[in-house]
Amino acid sequence: MNTVVTTPTDLATELPPDAADVPTxxxxxxxxxxxxxxxxxxxxxxxxxxxxxPENPPLLLMHGFLAHSRCFGFIAPFLAQHYHVVAFDLSGMGDSGVRDNYPDDVRADEVVDVARSTGLFDHSIKPIVIAHSYGGHVALTAMQDNHALFGGVIICDLMVLRPERLKEHFGSGKPLRSDTSRPNRVYPDYESAKARFVLSPPQPVSVPSLFDYMAYHSLKQVEGGWTWKFDTSVFQSDFGQSDRMMRQGQIIAETQGRKAIVYGEDSVLFDDDSADYIRECGAVDMPIVGIPGARHHLMLDEPIAFVSVLRTILAQWNAEPSSNV
Incomplete structure (x- = not known):
């Protein structure tokens, strides 16, 4: 374990130089x-x-596809008032190392290894996982084999649609990347690289400086300019397997342990019908909470509301015995 302590965080390196109207x-x-x-x-x-x-109850935070742990960098401090919080970059994304391939079982091992190495399993209370989008897929995979290690999972706007809606959604879509062996493009300067940064699915954000922040930490400076941090091989991951995507509702219902879902009520990847679908799959006693006005990227749309919902679920879970873990 290689650790560097930063106290306090240097805002000059944390915030991008073009960040404007940064709220207090x-x-x-x-x-x-x-x-x-x-x-x-x-x-x-x-x-x-x-x-x-570390003496407080443990939490493990996980980001979405092609993203990085800093999407929780401004959420975690609000949770850290009462919890021991760890966020990490999945391999092939953010500042983590790269692999030859990224199968689901390797992803699940990362969840357990990070939790163990950072001491989250040392507490008498089991760690709760909070996972956004693709991170929810990884968290569910880890929970299926290691649910006894965790106190529960809060899934944040993971794509869950009925099979017929899923087929329609992907029917006319293009693959994320046709040639995974092609390296990421190098842009001559930060400004031109940032101009190519988009959220997926595309959406506006309520705090523009959060968009700047996410773009800045999605890029790295290399010889000749700036390029994306993610490894192109991540597009070969198991996530796109149609059978698993088609069974996402059943997988959520069948996964053991405490579960909750938080979603944006204006999200195109999870909506009220998704909630009904999961209930029909058997998850009848699982909290499913929508945040009004939020889209898929909850932490960028409604960060304070998102924190408040997470705090509420965590407080309730920590006040109750974990009978189904």
Whole structure:
């Protein structure tokens, strides 16, 4: 475990130079002291960040596809007031190392390895996983084989649609990337690289400086200019397997352990019908909470509301015995 302690966070390096109208709450959140470093998992160095007191109940935060752990960098400090919080970059994304391939079982091992290496399993209370989008897919995979290690999972706007809606959604779509061996393009300067940054699915955000922040930490400076941090081989992951996507509702219902879902009520990947579908699959006692006005990227749309919902679910779970874990 290679650890570097930053106390407090240097806003000059954390915020991009073009970030405008940065709200006070964001500056305060990013200034909260944190630990950062790398832990090994299957021969790959995994980048992590840690906030809060290890004596508090543990949380593990996981980002979505092609994203990075800093999407929780301004959420975690609010949770760290009462929890020991760790967020990490999945391999092939963010500042973590790369692999030859990224099967689901390797992803699941990363979840367990990061939790173990950062001491989340050392607490008498089992860690709760909070996972956004593709991170929810990875978290469910980890829970299927290791549910006894965790206190539950809060799935945040994972794509869940009835099979017929899913077929319609992908019917006219293009593959994410046709040639996974082609390296990422190098742009001559940061401005031209950032101009190519988009959210997927595309959407506006309520705090423009959060968009700037996410774009800045999605890029890295290399010889000749700037390029994306993600490894193109991640497009070969198991996530796109149609059989699993078609069974996502059943998988959620069948996965053991406490579960909850938080979604944006204006999301195109999860909506009220998705909630009904999951209930029909058998998850009749699982909290499913929609955030009004939020889209898929909850932390960019309604960050304070998102924090409030997470705090509420966590407080309720920690006040109850975990009878189904």
């Amino acid at each position: 709450w964001l500056e305060s959140a990013l200034s909260v002291p944190r630990e950062e470093g790398w832990v090994p998992s299957g021969g790959c160095d995994i980048r992590y960040f840690r906030w809060g007191n």
